[in-house]
Amino acid sequence: MKVQGTLKALRSLAVGVALVVSASPLALSVAHAKSTLSLGIVLEPPHLDPTAGAAAAIDEVTYANVFEGLTRIGPNGEVLPALAKSWEISEDGLTYTFELQDGVTFHDGTPFSAEDVKFSLDRARAEDSTNAQKPLFAAISAVNVADEDTVQVTLSEPVGSFLFNLGWGDAVIVSKESAAGNKTNPIGTGPFKFDRWIKGQEISLDRYEGYWGTPVALEEASFKVIADPNAAFAAMMSGDVDAFPNFPAPETLIQFEADPRFTVAVGSTEGETILAMNNESGPLSNKLVRQAISHAVNKQALIDGAMFGRGTPIGSHFAPHHPAYQDLTGTYAYDAEKAKELLKEAGYAGGFTATLKLPPPQYARRGGELIRSDLQKVGINLEIVPLEWAQWLSEVFREKNYDFTIVSHTEPMDIGIYARDDYYFNYKNPAFGDIITQLNRETDKEKRYALMKQAQEMIAADAVNVFLFQLGKAGVWDANLQGLWVNSPIQANDITGVSWKN
Template sequence: MRRSFFPHAPAFLHRFLLSAALVAGTAFAAVQAEAAPKTSVTIGMSVEPTGLDPTIAAPVAIGQVTWQNIFEGLTTVDRTGKVQPQLAESWEISPDGLTYTFKLRSGVTFHDGEVFDSSVARFAIERARGETSVNPQKRYFQTITSIETPDPQTLVLKLSKPTGSLLYWLAWPSSSIVGTRSAENNKTTPVGTGPFRFVSWAKGDRVELARNPDYWNKQGAARLERAVFRFMSEPQAQAAALQAGDIDAFPEFAAPELMQSFEGHERLVTVIGNTELKVVAGMNNARKPFDDKRVRQALMMAIDRNTLIEGAWSGFGTPIGSHYTPNDPGYVDLTGTYPYDPEKAKALLAEAGYGNGLAFTIKAPQMAYAQRSSQIMQAMFAEIGVTMNIETTEFPAKWVSDVFKGADYEMTIVAHAEPMDIDIYARDPYYFNYGNPDFNAVLDKVQLTSDAAEQAVHYGEAQKILAGDVPALYLFVMPKLGVWDRKLKGLWENEPIPSNVLTEVYWEE
């Protein structure tokens, strides 16, 4: 028989007291839930990665999900942009700069249990630099002539010539250390040594990660139990998801015109930081009329960068005159090399034989910044008698196929996200089809020294050559526009490398 605590109370009182107890219990549970800090986070991204292995494909969205979360390197880059030890705890460089000896960490295992040692590190580097490699930054490993593994905790790289940027390059997502057993399947089921393990990928929607309980760095272990990356390309939907609390953070919010809508919000904050996102309108220097430097210079003078930034990105951005950002060592402000001057632009076009104007097509990705910038440039070019047709090109697949790999284009526009990537103009081939031996010689000087001050001087020289030759129209650097819950701490405000590092992220109590 069920016993009542109020044996003489009428039935309606029993029901009242039971309801009150249930309400009180629910309220108590709610208070407990509110008091306990959250252990999961949902991060919004505008672009879904094409795969999850940053060592075999170029799109930055891959590293924004996996770098420092799933995958790690011999070295890493911290939130200030400085190189730090990671799977290599220390290193020595020979006086001639041709031998790098790394002392590797012990006690490191991959998420599938494989032990990390020098043989695994050698495998990962050989895979990245081999003949059949599809590594997006294969050039980083070109000067490595041999790899030695005298013992499990020692890795020796022998170089053909000094490579002053090697430690920095080894920190990149494309240089991530992959396991011998798992590398083949990392594109869909990534396995690394990082603080988070891969759980699932619902294509078109999300990637889910979980904390790695066996992470080697106990002091740097993740504080979150779970992390979800949600993919949402439409800016209005991004804003709505943030407002509703369906997404905790959009570290790279794609609608600058909506940033003001979050001002004074009781739960959300806006954060404006620095990035390496250089918006440039690349030209196919091997095709007419862009094979004539005077045409490229005239088009540069037809652009009012400040007006373009206001119209394309709501005034958020910094004008640039070369392929370099103010965050980088040796930056030189070269926006005055070919400043806005439509009349001089017309005269230069006439000198080049295009006094009656010219016409061409720009292949512009569907992203808002590219479309808006193209439309504004179209109007500015019309002022000097130039007709630019806009062809929307799906990014990344179609753009990578047609422009990046095929160089089948006249003009394009894209935000180059890789830091310190001014050396792309020395690549042969590369989609700009630009070549200047003087420029290449300056970049060679950068690698001949590891002295930061000396490197900065050479980087300044390289910037000036590009500003004069104008192989691309240098427009502006996009800032990092972040919107996230004010109780969410540890996200990177600036972006020295494209990433969403979650190791230090936690919820404030």
């Protein structure tokens, strides 16, 4: 922090001198001196292997920075080449032939080849796979190495989103030699290599000098874990961090907006924030009860109170910025009396007691208190149980040991999770599964959009969860910093294009 302060002071001195005389070599050297980045993140990842965990925090550190896939998702949600420089698709949509980049090596010096692609995709779709998004690879029937620079992937059925799916963090390419150790010592092909991890504090990356593509401007980057909103505010104000792409204290943004030292960038995310309900847990197995709860939650008050107005109400599990979005926010308008009527009809006129298990993010902790108050008004009493992220992943996500929880699903285009019988919602509707099966096979854009609308309507009608709001993205960073993403079409802090202004 002292070094950073010294550099800023020298910049100011150089500007003052330039008013009297022409810029000196010293001033020019100072202007180009900064090549490090300190970036704040709210959640510490449980580990650093994006192919073996559901936590978005893993991708927030490693996506595009350390690991790369055959394709990558750009800042506007577009599919771009990555380790595959080009591809061809057969007329029947079943065979994808990928031509790979030249001169690629993993960070340990191991050469990258088509064998690594085959290993990674076969590993992700294997019966014993621990990949959190294993269904992304379900349609792959074979991966064949044509030569060291060419790989063919054959599908059992057309998948309209296949190239997009390959751009997820869960689909990055890993090396057989180092894959087993990626949780603690990630070794990828990206422009940054792993340096160190001080648990509870920060994860540091260094520029990989052997990178195959365009060299990045930054020499070093550190991801500092700052969960407390007050601490995040103080860290930005003091210069302890240069940027906070997902700033956790929206109530303080007005102060940053008024300060010329900072840029405040407000964008959108893929984060559908929901009051998730265990559809097999006691009263919640009754659709009438779930519908009552959906009417009982005041979404706009929740957005105003927990997010300080930064969030867009949603009526289903779908991002409002997508062209296929169906506005279903009126399906369960806030109506406490209607909620009481539905509870009475369901046989719960006296209400019931349940648990609300909350992960660490502030939208969950703040929102939980407001939702408890709303449900108490209709006779439902919630016991709030705060959990750390690892506990939440274990108890809620994997073991399904919960009644209610609040979480933001930040994966792109993830409405298909409702078709998974073993998913933590415990929602089982064969008709919905049929819609997703058709969607996965359909390649025509308009037909895909029509199916997406049907899917949105069905889970809203079934009140699988209470669909709260689309998580807004408010980033704060040094005004001299450029290249950070404003929107989050994928859960990532892609710093490959970040640099400091001269």
